[in-house]
Amino acid sequence: MARFDGRVAVITGAGSGIGRALAYDLARRGARLALSDVDEVGLAATVAGCHDLDADVEGWRVDVADRGAMRRHVTDVVDRFGVVHLVFNNAGISIVADATEQTLEDLDRVLGVNLQGVLHGSQLFLPHLIASGDGHLVNISSVFGLLTIPTQSAYHASKFAVRGYTEALAVEMAVNGTPVQVHCVHPGGIATAIAANATVAAGRDRDGFVDLFAKVARTSPEDAAAIILRGVERGRTRILVGADAWFLHLLTQLLGSRYQRLVRWLGVRTLRQLDRKAEEAAAARGATGEVRAG
Numbered sequence: 001m002a003r004f005d006g007r008v009a010v011i012t013g014a015g016s017g018i019g020r021a022l023a024y025d026l027a028r029r030g031a032r033l034a035l036s037d038v039d040e041v042g043l044a045a046t047v048a049g050c051h052d053l054d055a056d057v058e059g060w061r062v063d064v065a066d067r068g069a070m071r072r073h074v075t076d077v078v079d080r081f082g083v084v085h086l087v088f089n090n091a092g093i094s095i096v097a098d099a100t101e102q103t104l105e106d107l108d109r110v111l112g113v114n115l116q117g118v119l120h121g122s123q124l125f126l127p128h129l130i131a132s133g134d135g136h137l138v139n140i141s142s143v144f145g146l147l148t149i150p151t152q153s154a155y156h157a158s159k160f161a162v163r164g165y166t167e168a169l170a171v172e173m174a175v176n177g178t179p180v181q182v183h184c185v186h187p188g189g190i191a192t193a194i195a196a197n198a199t200v201a202a203g204r205d206r207d208g209f210v211d212l213f214a215k216v217a218r219t220s221p222e223d224a225a226a227i228i229l230r231g232v233e234r235g236r237t238r239i240l241v242g243a244d245a246w247f248l249h250l251l252t253q254l255l256g257s258r259y260q261r262l263v264r265w266l267g268v269r270t271l272r273q274l275d276r277k278a279e280e281a282a283a284a285r286g287a288t289g290e291v292r293a294g
């Protein structure tokens, strides 16, 4: 069983959601924390929360997509703490757009954070995890690294790639007897700010998407953090977070690639629902306008 007390844990994207919940949970378990985020306000709040929990903690503004910044971050963390036992490559962004609606720049941005960010954090911290003699690399993929739905091709490209890289690394470490356990995390819907912060293609109903996400994101970030840490403690290579993640995982196991037929059927229904809601909202706005005008 992995332990966290006194261990140095690096968390990217620690200014919100799952990253913040991981920081608080690890702080309660006595870990020492190297936190980072591009959002300095969110990061400062997490650092303050960890101070309140009496943790040894330091925060840095770091863009995980920026290779130079990540190199400097690794040096800063090692200078400050001397050792690194756990790395949680958690920072992530989302986009809602069909492939025909997104630009190559959109793809670069999503892959820059969600994939390159994970590769930077993994490759650059790996020598230090190995040197610790008992390292854990925890990469956050998604249930969308297990199956696909419409409007998420960029996100899927990043999360399937994170899964491929992470699973290969886990096998390599085990085969070579390298003292690092590697974990790939697949959260289902977690109630965080990720949908509210998403890039949504022009002309799409942003509010409808955020409402839909609020309905399906049934796991709290705190529960997600506890599940992730339990998976790390138990040495699980694949960590599924939430009943929805388990359900979708089992569905793909059961149906193989035939799950796509089901997604097609559900996708059409969901699109119709969203269209109907958008029309209702537009009609309600029109009605309010008439009353005001009158």
Ligand SMILES: NC(=O)c1ccc[n+]([C@@H]2O[C@H](COP(=O)([O-])OP(=O)(O)OC[C@H]3O[C@@H](n4cnc5c(N)ncnc54)[C@H](O)[C@@H]3O)[C@@H](O)[C@H]2O)c1
Residues within 6 Å of the ligand: 012, 013, 014, 015, 016, 017, 018, 019, 036, 037, 038, 039, 042, 062, 063, 064, 065, 090, 091, 092, 093, 113, 140, 141, 142, 143, 144, 186, 187, 188, 189, 190, 191, 192, 193, 194, 195, 197, 217
């Ligand atoms: N919330 C979900 O339903 C869900 C489901 C599956 C996977 N995930 C994954 O979980 C991880 C955490 O997401 P969350 O739900 O807590 O979202 P969140 O938006 O609440 O938190 C993400 C954090 O990452 C930070 N970030 C964004 N770009 C960054 C960059 N370039 N460099 C450094 N930090 C950056 C943001 O500022 C934010 O603080 C992400 O990788 C996400 O893809 C989330």
